[in-house]
Amino acid sequence: MEKFVNHIQLGYLGLLPFLACVAWPLITGSSAVNIAFFTFYSIAILAFMAGNLWRAGQQSYADAIKAVLPVIPIAFISFLPPTWILAWLAGSFWLVLLLEKSTPQWQSYHVDYQKMRFVLTSAVFVCHILVIGMSVYPD
Known part of the structure; x- marks a missing residue:
């Protein structure tokens, strides 16, 4: 558990912005x-999270592609309306x-880390929905 404590703390701190x-x-x-700001921060965190899936030399080509799949379209969707970008990010x-x-490493992660990942993903998703609402109804 000790090796995951820092990851869990940093994960929750990353939710603050x-x-x-x-x-x-x-x-x-x-x-x-x-x-x-929310959109740029979201892109940065998404790229970081997807980058954590990158295991150079330790994964198949297909798994390496999957690791960058969520991030590659961002350059193209950046020309879309903000609500579409936020929906893609969510x-x-x-x-x-x-x-x-789906990675073999997931099973070796402590249950508290696995729970934290679900909680943070859920919270970030809800934040995106709220910001989409703010962009649609700004006043």
Whole structure:
């Protein structure tokens, strides 16, 4: 368990900016800057999470492709309306979790880490839904 404590703490700390991006507009009113910050932070965290699936030299070619699959389309979807980008990102966090659960390493992870991954993915998904709502109904 000890080797997962830092990962669990850092995971929950990484949720704070998502929560702040949801709370801030509720206090000050929604803005394009807030939605943009949330989107950029979400992309960065998604890329980080997908990058953790990358196990150079330890996985098949197909598994390596799966590891980057959620991130590659971001360059193309960045031209879409913000609500579509946020919806893609929300779904991609679930995809990364499903891909992580399909790895052989998942079974060796402590149950608290596995629970944390589900809780964080759920919370991040809800944050995305709320920010989509804020972008659709800004006032």
